[in-house]
Each structure stands twice: as C-alpha cells, then as structure tokens.
Amino acid sequence: MSEAQPKQTAPEAPPSDERKRVEHQGRRADTLSASRWGALGRLGETRHLGLVAALVLLTIIGLLTRPENFATTANLVTILALASTIGVITVGMTFVIIGGGIDLSVGAVMALASVWATTLATQSYGPVVMAICAVLVGTGAGLVNGFLISYGRMVPFIATLAMLVAARGLAQRMSDRRTQLVQPDNNALVELSTTRVLGLPLLVYIFAAVVVVGWVILNRTTFGRRTYAVGGNPEAARLAGINVRRHTMLLYALSGFCCGIAAIIIMARTTTGSSTHGDLYELDAIAAVIIGGTLLTGGRGTIVGAILGLLIFTLITNLFILNGLNTSDQLIAKGLIIVVAVLLQRRSLEART
Amino acid sequence: MSETVGRRGFLLGGAVVGAGALVTACTSNEPAAAPSSAPVNQTQAAPGGNDQPGQQVTIGFSAPAADHGWIAAIAKNAEATAKQYSDVRFVPVEPTNDINQQISAVESLIQQKVNALVLLPNDGEQLNQVARRAMDAGIPVINLDRVFPDKLSYRTWVGGDNYGLGVAAGHYIGNALKAKNVSNPVIVEIQGIATLPLTQERSKGFEDALKTFGFSVTAKQDASFTVETGTEVASNLLQAHPKIDAMWNHDDDQGIGVLAAINEAGRNEFIMVGGAGSANAMREIQGDTSVLKATVTYSPTMASSAIKLARLIAQGKGMSDLVENTVPQSITLASETITKENVQQYLPLGFES
Numbered sequence: 001m002s003e004a005q006p007k008q009t010a011p012e013a014p015p016s017d018e019r020k021r022v023e024h025q026g027r028r029a030d031t032l033s034a035s036r037w038g039a040l041g042r043l044g045e046t047r048h049l050g051l052v053a054a055l056v057l058l059t060i061i062g063l064l065t066r067p068e069n070f071a072t073t074a075n076l077v078t079i080l081a082l083a084s085t086i087g088v089i090t091v092g093m094t095f096v097i098i099g100g101g102i103d104l105s106v107g108a109v110m111a112l113a114s115v116w117a118t119t120l121a122t123q124s125y126g127p128v129v130m131a132i133c134a135v136l137v138g139t140g141a142g143l144v145n146g147f148l149i150s151y152g153r154m155v156p157f158i159a160t161l162a163m164l165v166a167a168r169g170l171a172q173r174m175s176d177r178r179t180q181l182v183q184p185d186n187n188a189l190v191e192l193s194t195t196r197v198l199g200l201p202l203l204v205y206i207f208a209a210v211v212v213v214g215w216v217i218l219n220r221t222t223f224g225r226r227t228y229a230v231g232g233n234p235e236a237a238r239l240a241g242i243n244v245r246r247h248t249m250l251l252y253a254l255s256g257f258c259c260g261i262a263a264i265i266i267m268a269r270t271t272t273g274s275s276t277h278g279d280l281y282e283l284d285a286i287a288a289v290i291i292g293g294t295l296l297t298g299g300r301g302t303i304v305g306a307i308l309g310l311l312i313f314t315l316i317t318n319l320f321i322l323n324g325l326n327t328s329d330q331l332i333a334k335g336l337i338i339v340v341a342v343l344l345q346r347r348s349l350e351a352r353t
Numbered sequence: 354m355s356e357t358v359g360r361r362g363f364l365l366g367g368a369v370v371g372a373g374a375l376v377t378a379c380t381s382n383e384p385a386a387a388p389s390s391a392p393v394n395q396t397q398a399a400p401g402g403n404d405q406p407g408q409q410v411t412i413g414f415s416a417p418a419a420d421h422g423w424i425a426a427i428a429k430n431a432e433a434t435a436k437q438y439s440d441v442r443f444v445p446v447e448p449t450n451d452i453n454q455q456i457s458a459v460e461s462l463i464q465q466k467v468n469a470l471v472l473l474p475n476d477g478e479q480l481n482q483v484a485r486r487a488m489d490a491g492i493p494v495i496n497l498d499r500v501f502p503d504k505l506s507y508r509t510w511v512g513g514d515n516y517g518l519g520v521a522a523g524h525y526i527g528n529a530l531k532a533k534n535v536s537n538p539v540i541v542e543i544q545g546i547a548t549l550p551l552t553q554e555r556s557k558g559f560e561d562a563l564k565t566f567g568f569s570v571t572a573k574q575d576a577s578f579t580v581e582t583g584t585e586v587a588s589n590l591l592q593a594h595p596k597i598d599a600m601w602n603h604d605d606d607q608g609i610g611v612l613a614a615i616n617e618a619g620r621n622e623f624i625m626v627g628g629a630g631s632a633n634a635m636r637e638i639q640g641d642t643s644v645l646k647a648t649v650t651y652s653p654t655m656a657s658s659a660i661k662l663a664r665l666i667a668q669g670k671g672m673s674d675l676v677e678n679t680v681p682q683s684i685t686l687a688s689e690t691i692t693k694e695n696v697q698q699y700l701p702l703g704f705e706s
Contacts, residue, residue: 066593074618075592081617082585177419179580179609179706181633193617201617269584271613276420276579321589324572326547 050344051308058315066322073199083314084207085265086284091214092258093285094306099251100231100298101156105163106259106285107278112171113137113263118180118273127188135260141167142256146249171275180273192268203265210261215303231298288313291341403673410667411442413462415455416473418448421578422606423629426653426704434657441664452479459483463490468667471659473497481506495663508666510683511659513651515554518688521649522626523562525690526599529624531566538598539571541590543611545603547575555603576607583610597623605631605648606706612643630691632703639696650689653704
C-alpha cells in the first residue's frame with residue numbers, strides 16, 4: 001500500500017492530468033486513514049489487526065484444545081490446501097467488489113469449468129489442455145457476466161445470479177449429473193495435489209502465486225488504481241477518461257479466470273469434475289472479502305484482508321473437526337464472526353471520520 | 354413444465370424404446386434379455402406368470418433430481434424396468450429437489466389418474482399430505498425408500514435398511530480388527546447429511562454393531578454426499594487422528610473425495626469401508642490397491658423392484674413366490690457386504706457415480 005511512498009508526502013501537489021488525479025484519489029480514499037499511522041500503519045491498519053488477532057486467538061484455541069494435532073506441518077498443509085480453492089476465487093471476488101460489483105456465479109462457474117475439463121472429449125487431449133480448458137471456460141463465463149453488466153446494463157446481482165443458475169444447469173447437462181473422474185492418463189493433474197515441494201502441495205503454490213499476482217495488479221498497476229476509481233465513483237472515473245464499461249467487463253473476466261484456476265485445484269484435490277462442486281462458494285468468498293474489510297459498495301478493500309478472512313473460516317472448520325464438533329455449530333460460529341467483523345469495521349470506520 | 358417433461362421424456366424414452374424395440378423384436382414377449390443398463394438378474398426375480406403381459410396400467414413416477422449417482426441410478430432403473438413391460442405406460446415427472454415442485458408434480462399425476470404411483474419423496478414428512486391425497490383418490494402409492502410417517506399415505510413401502518447398512522459396516526470392521534487383535538482401535542466415521550433420519554439410523558446401526566465387539570466410534574463428522582465435502586471433511590479428520598485403524602464412509606459418491614484426501618495425505622495404515630455400492634467403489638475393491646476394502650450395499654435396484662410392485666398392485670396380482678394374493682405392505686432390502694471375494698458377482702449391479 002502506497003501511503004509510505006513519496007507521492008504521499010506531498011498530497012496537495014496536483015497530478016499532471018485529470019485521469020491520474022481521479023485514479024490517485026481512488027487510491028487515497030482507501031489509504032487515507034492508514035496513512036496517519038505512518039509506516040507502521042501498513043501492518044497495523046486497524047481492520048487487519050483485528051483479523052490477525054482473530055487468527056492468533058483461533059490458533060491459541062487450537063493449541064489448547066488439540067496440542068498434539070494442531071501445530072503439525074501436516075495440519076498446516078491441510079488448512080492451506082483447503083483454503084486454496086476458495087482462496088483463488090476470493091482474489092477475483094475482491095477485484096469485483098472493489099470495482100463496485102458482485103459476482104454470485106463463482107461456485108457454479110467453477111463447477112462448469114471442472115465438468116467441461118473432465119469430459120472424456122477434453123480428457124483425451126491430456127492434462128495441459130484440460131487445465132487450459134478450465135481457465136478458458138471460467139474466463140468466458142466471466143466475460144459474459146461482464147458484457148451483460150457493462151454493455152447490457154444489467155444489475156451485477158441479477159446478471160451473475162442468472163449465470164449461477166445457468167452455469168450449474170449447463171454443468172449438470174454436460175455431465176449428465178454424474179461425477180466425472182480424472183482418467184488415469186491425466187494423473188499429472190492430480191499430482192498438483194499429491195506432489196510436494198518443500199513440504200507443500202503444488203496447488204498451494206498456485207494459490208500463493210494468484211494472491212501475489214493479484215496483490216501486485218491491485219496495488220502496483222494502473223489497472224488496480226482504475227479498479228478503485230471505478231468502484232469509488234464511476235461517474236468521476238468516466239469523466240476522467242477511464243473506459244468504465246471496458247474496465248468493468250475485465251473485472252468480471254478476471255473473476256471468471258480465477259474460477260477456472262480454482263477448477264483446476266478442485267479437480268486435483270477431488271480427482272473429479274462435478275456439477276455439485278463449489279456449492280455456496282460465492283457466499284464463502286463474499287463473506288471472506290467482507291470480513292477482510294472490503295466495502296460492498298466498492299472503492300476500498302484489500303486482498304490481504306480477504307485472504308485473512310478466508311483463513312479464519314478455514315481455521316474454524318479445521319478446529320471444529322479436530323475437536324469432533326458438528327457442522328451446525330460451525331455454521332453458527334461463522335455467522336457470528338461475519339456479524340462481529342462487520343460491526344467492528346463500522347466502529348473503526350466511524351472512529352476515523 | 355410439462356413441456357420440458359415432454360421433451361426430456363421424448364429424448365430419453367426414444368432411446369429406451371429403441372432398445373426395447375430391438376429386444377422385443379427378437380424375443381417376443383418375454384423380457385428376459387434386459388437392456389444392458391438394467392440389472393441382469395432382475396427379470397428372473399418373479400418367475401411364474403407375473404411377467405406375462407396383463408391388464409394395461411399407467412405408472413406415475415416422481416423422485417428427487419439426480420445430483421448424485423445413486424439418485425441417477427434410481428431414475429434410470431425405474432425407467433428401464435418399466436420399459437420391459439408392454440403392459441406398462443411409464444409417466445415420469447420432471448425430477449426436482451424442491452419440495453414445493455415435487456408436490457405439484459405429484460398432484461399432476463393424481464389428476465392424470467394414473468393406476469399406481471411410485472414415489473421417492475425429497476422428504477417423507479413434507480410429502481406425506483400429497484401422498485395421502487393420492488391414496489384417498491384411489492391411487493395406490495408405492496413409497497420408495499424415504500418413508501411417509503402416515504401408513505394411510507402408502508400402499509406398500511420398499512426401501513433399503515439403513516440401520517442394517519450400519520450394522521453390516523460395523524460387523525465387517527469389527528471382524529477385521531478382531532482378526533488383527535487390535536485393542537482400543539481408532540474408528541472414524543464420515544456421515545452423509547447429518548440431519549437426515551437415514552444418516553442417523555446408519556450411525557446407530559454402526560455403533561450397535563461395533564458395541565458387540567466392545568468397540569466404539571472415536572470420531573464422526575458429516576459431509577453432504579458430495580465429492581467436494583468428502584475431501585474437505587476427510588482431509589481434516591485425517592489430521593485430527595494421526596493413526597486410524599478403520600474408517601467407515603456412509604456414501605460411495607462422496608467416497609471418491611474421501612479417497613482423494615487419503616491419497617493426498619499419503620495415509621494407508623487403516624482399512625476403509627464404503628456405503629451404497631457404486632461401480633467405482635467396487636472397482637477400487639477389486640483392484641485392491643487402496644485402503645477401501647469393502648462396501649455395504651444400499652442398492653438403487655430397489656427402484657426396479659418398486660416399478661414391478663406397482664405393476665402387480667395395479668393389476669391386482671400378488672407376488673408369485675409368496676402365498677398371499679396381494680403384494681406385502683412393506684419390503685425391506687437386506688444390506689450386503691461387498692468384498693474382494695464377491696465383488697465380481699456385484700459389479701453388474703453397481704451404479705456409476
């Protein structure tokens with residue numbers, strides 16, 4: 001985050017042209033409050049501090065309740081591998097929500113991509129084509145979403161809801177509602193989950209790579225700055241010369257692209273493609289983004305926060321199963337965390353203004 | 354909706370009728386040469402005159418939508434069996450997972466005045482009323498698997514033995530561990546949807562059977578009958594228990610995900626038993642390369658039996674192997690244990706995931 005950068009030292013210096021100025025303000029809207037904290041603020045930004053504290057608290061609970069199983073590398077690997085699928089989706093979702101939209105179709109698009117990539121026809125071309133197929137299907141679905149929203153002027157909620165239903169239906173039709181196994185010839189794909197480098201399955205590296213690339217794009221490129229600008233005030237962004245429609249379309253394509261990558265991960269982990277994959281992922285991803293401090297109205301938010309939010313969810317699932325507690329309690333706990341997180345955010349927001 | 358039913362029915366029906374036409378063309382009336390999709394030994398179940406064409410009857414059929422291999426097999430078996438009889442007109446309604454829709458689907462069948470109604474409800478309690486209405490209208494209801502609470506709501510119930518399924522799994526695991534002389538074994542159970550009565554009965558049977566060996570379930574956790582939840586729950590459970598002696602997974606469809614998680618974790622110190630009897634699980638057992646050593650059946654062939662019973666009831670016939678003139682009020686199928694030794698004999702009955 002750029003508050004420690006030189007341009008922040010002279011906030012009143014007018015940027016040379018109008019477009020840069022708006023993009024710049026979009027960024028400032030997000031980092032203004034943190035800038036008061038100086039360099040420390042980067043880590044200590046209040047909302048992230050709360051998330052880190054929650055993670056630490058959950059870790060302590062884990063260490064106290066299951067000391068022998070919790071702090072093992074194997075368990076850490078389990079948590080990270082579990083977080084990978086929704087994690088990748090969450091990165092795309094963060095972009096969309098910062099850009100002022102929402103994508104309800106992520107779980108269904110991932111299911112469709114996994115089914116499309118595991119049809120016998122696709123499988124006959126080998127694992128690389130399967131992976132490319134998954135990514136193309138995801139991106140394609142995202143482009144359709146984006147086109148409907150930006151050029152068809154549909155409300156994001158409706159357009160992506162339609163995609164959710166339709167993609168799930170198409171996935172069911174393609175798979176004839178069966179679970180499609182990854183054929184033994186294409187085991188290279190499953191090895192993403194079984195092969196380990198430095199103790200971590202390859203798919204965790206994919207997850208990490210998506211997070212890092214996502215962070216760089218959002219925080220270090222024009223595309224990222226425009227995303228904040230478009231989400232913060234689309235009219236101002238348009239007047240400043242940003243092609244808001246095209247940008248919005250690209251955001252949904254990016255979200256679809258992430259769904260395609262998530263499909264590769266889920267195929268590797270479960271050895272299958274299925275229309276039942278990714279059920280309610282959209283809610284998990286949106287919840288993680290919101291807990292991470294991103295405003296549903298757009299214009300502000302961070303990827304780091306969203307990933308921390310997601311890790312909290314994954315850690316809760318892990319802790320509940322380690323302690324043999326049932327799923328219903330888990331859902332209650334997750335619901336409470338969403339409420340508490342949002343209340344805390346509002347307090348910290350009010351405190352700042 | 355009737356339009357979509359018509360189209361799908363036409364497509365599906367066309368294929369099966371085509372196959373049926375071939376069969377009847379060369380074998381006259383005797384449907385002994387069943388289409389390959391129907392279990393081979395089904396047609397021999399009722400020798401004597403019962404398979405001879407009789408009075409023309411219309412059989413309505415309603416079941417949940419197939420997002421699961423077992424349910425898909427139910428619909429397929431029902432259809433295939435009905436097509437074997439020249440005196441049966443088979444009227445399936447669009448499958449749905451929505452209670453409301455299933456109620457209206459059944460109502461439409463009542464209005465069509467079918468001669469018998471085969472009904473696999475999404476939820477026995479919630480469809481009880483409409484089944485009762487059918488019975489009151491003089492249409493015998495053949496309740497498939499999920500039972501209606503009110504005996505006035507169905508003429509005959511046919512289904513699997515969930516308690517017995519748990520018992521079979523418990524006996525297999527108990528005997529295996531006893532043979533290995535394990536004391537205080539770690540036994541892990543992965544359930545299906547925990548809120549369903551069938552899941553609770555399975556768990557009860559498992560627990561009771563283990564008790565006869567002096568064993569108990571160390572930990573149990575619920576998944577949702579899907580591959581993805583199987584992976585998620587299993588990967589966490591494996592971390593909770595670094596050393597496991599035996600694992601029972603209620604459902605072979607979600608078992609694909611469970612096995613993927615076990616492979617990912619590189620664990621093989623325990624034996625695993627499946628449930629339902631999918632073709633995939635049987636192939637794993639036959640290959641004998643994974644931890645899956647047995648599965649206990651809950652066979653979707655029950656749908657074939659239900660159609661046969663519906664036909665007999667509508668025609669006013671009894672079962673030729675029994676003394677009574679009418680079909681019994683309830684038929685509970687026994688759960689069988691499939692191991693490497695007898696898998697060959699069960700493979701034709703297995704359903705594809």
